[in-house]
Amino acid sequence: EILPKVTTKLKDKVIIFADGKAKKVSIAVKSGAKNTNGNVSLKVPNGWKVSPEFISISIAQKNDEKSVDFMITPPENESEGKLEAIVEIDGKKYDQELIEINYNHIPKQSVLQKSEAKIVRLNIQKAGNYIGYIKGAGDAIPESLRQIGYTVIEINPTEINAENLQKFDAIVLGIRAYNVVEELKFKQKFLLSYVEKGGNLIVQYNTNRGVNVNAPFTLELSRDRVTDENAKVTILAKNNSLLNFPNKIEETDFENWVQERGLYFPDKWSAEYTPILSMQDKGETPKNGSLLIAKYGKGNYIYTGLSFFREFPAGVPGAFRLFANMLSIGKNHESLKKN
Numbered sequence: 001e002i003l004p005k006v007t008t009k010l011k012d013k014v015i016i017f018a019d020g021k022a023k024k025v026s027i028a029v030k031s032g033a034k035n036t037n038g039n040v041s042l043k044v045p046n047g048w049k050v051s052p053e054f055i056s057i058s059i060a061q062k063n064d065e066k067s068v069d070f071m072i073t074p075p076e077n078e079s080e081g082k083l084e085a086i087v088e089i090d091g092k093k094y095d096q097e098l099i100e101i102n103y104n105h106i107p108k109q110s111v112l113q114k115s116e117a118k119i120v121r122l123n124i125q126k127a128g129n130y131i132g133y134i135k136g137a138g139d140a141i142p143e144s145l146r147q148i149g150y151t152v153i154e155i156n157p158t159e160i161n162a163e164n165l166q167k168f169d170a171i172v173l174g175i176r177a178y179n180v181v182e183e184l185k186f187k188q189k190f191l192l193s194y195v196e197k198g199g200n201l202i203v204q205y206n207t208n209r210g211v212n213v214n215a216p217f218t219l220e221l222s223r224d225r226v227t228d229e230n231a232k233v234t235i236l237a238k239n240n241s242l243l244n245f246p247n248k249i250e251e252t253d254f255e256n257w258v259q260e261r262g263l264y265f266p267d268k269w270s271a272e273y274t275p276i277l278s279m280q281d282k283g284e285t286p287k288n289g290s291l292l293i294a295k296y297g298k299g300n301y302i303y304t305g306l307s308f309f310r311e312f313p314a315g316v317p318g319a320f321r322l323f324a325n326m327l328s329i330g331k332n333h334e335s336l337k338k339n
Contacts, residue, residue, distance in 0.1 A: 001110050003032045006059075007098040008040070008085040010117040014315040015083070017074040017121045018148035022051075025070050025117075027085050030098060031059035038089035042070050045081030048119070049073040057087075074121035078317065085115040120315040124148060125246035126324050127331035128169030128200075136174030136181060136204070139309035148320060150327070157183040160190050170200040170327045175309050178206045178213045188214040196297030200329050205264045205305040216296040219303060222267035224287045226279045229257045234278040234286075242276055242293055242302075242325050249325060253318025262306040265289035272296075273303075293329070300329045 011026040029040055041054040055068045072083070087094045097115040102108045131152045133142050142152040155171070160183075165171060171194065178184055184191075195201045195216065206213055208221035233254040235243060243249040254261075261279050266289040269275075276291040291304045304326070311319035 003098065003110060004094050004096055004112070005032050005089060006030065006036050006038065006087045006094045007032065007096050007112070008087060008094070008115040009097050010083065010085055010115060012117060014118045014120070014313060015072070016144070016147040016315060016320070017072075017119070018124050020074060020076060022071045022073040025072050025083065026067055027070070028065050028067050029057055029059070029087060030065045031062055032098075034062050035060060036089065038087045038094075040068050041086050041088070042072070043082075043084040043086060044072065045079065045119070047075035047077075047079055048081070054088075072119065074119070078121055078123050080118065080120040080315065080317070083117045083119045118315045120317060122148065122317050122320055124321055124324055126150070127246050127328035130167065130169050131327060132165065132168035132171040134171065134173045134177055134181070134184075136177030136206075137179065139175045139204070140313045141172060141174060141204075141308065144312035144320075145323075145327075148324070157181055157187055160187040162190055162193065165190060165194040165199065166197065168194075168199065169331070170202060170329075172202045172327075173204055175204045176206050177204070178211050185214075192216055192296070192301075195299035195301050198298035198330070200300050200302070200327065202302045202304065202326050204308065205262065207264055213303070215294075215303065216301050217272040217294055218268070218270040219266050219273070219292070220268040221264055222289070224265040224267050224289065225263035225305070226261035226265075226281050226284075226287055226290070228281050229260055231261050231279050231281055233261070235276070236278050236288065237274055237276045240274060240276055240293070241329055242291070242322075245325060245331075246328050247321040247325055249318070249322050253321055255318065257307075257311055257316055257319070258314045259310045260307050262290045262304070265305040266292060266303060302326055302329070 007030050009028045036059040039054040042050045051071045096112045099111040132155045272294040273292040275288040278286045278288045280286045294301045
């Protein structure tokens with residue numbers, strides 16, 4: 001294999017800044033030759049700041065790695081762009097990441113690509129901070145919410161009881177939780193009791209085959225989905241709190257979504273639910289079940305098939321703002337924390 005003298009890897013591929021505070025960004029530097037000496041730097045978009053300007057490295061052995069840390073300060077206003085890692089050795093710049101594909105059934109392969117990450121500065125407001133999360137089939141919700149300042153506690157379903165949910169400002173179920181977590185059948189009564197007493201429960205998509213999400217009111221899942229990530233989104237409930245507090249959500253918040261809008265939307269629901277959005281693929285009928293909310297007792301039950309599990313890892317600002325509103329539902333302005 002003919003590989004560069006040095007390669008780099010940014011630890012995080014998407015870095016979210018929810019306020020103006022600086023964040024540490026780590027770079028792993030791997031030597032492709034003995035006695036590698038050079039300067040590592042980060043290229044940031046206009047308006048962003050990086051400190052220090054560069055870091056000198058010295059790696060004695062081939063294939064050894066060293067990690068270096070920079071501090072990145074975002075601009076005051078919303079911004080997004082690319083963060084690029086560069087190593088300069090004897091006047092030559094190296095800006096590639098080495099990805100090794102190594103499985104038993106195929107020959108080992110080395111792939112080189114640009115060493116970069118996406119950085120996003122959000123102007124986002126939050127009401128409530130302490131979030132419970134129940135893992136489903138696996139998504140990036142906990143780490144994504146932590147990036148924008150939430151405290152996220154992962155809940156073991158077997159430990160759910162009548163008392164230990166009340167401390168959370170909101171509880172989020174991971175994607176396909178009711179498909180893969182058998183224990184939820186027996187714990188649903190506690191989740192609904194949490195809502196009834198004033199809690200906020202967010203249920204993400206489940207596949208419709210042989211599953212009952214045991215919603216508080218009639219809710220039937222379908223195979224409805226919107227696969228065009230650029231499909232027009234029409235706001236149905238402009239005055240609903242989900243679209244107004246603490247962040248004003250507009251159609252522009254659905255720009256630059258990736259891969260799809262969402263999947264397995266409910267297609268039938270009782271009058272207790274309010275549909276928030278309408279969207280459709282070309283040639284299809286409008287799908288109004290992507291985001292539903294119902295008041296249950298003193299709290300709120302939200303069901304959504306929107307693909308937050310794809311949008312968060314891609315750093316889509318509008319998805320973060322909308323989810324922050326979902327977590328904030330039922331809170332008042334006194335609990336608002338600006339970040």
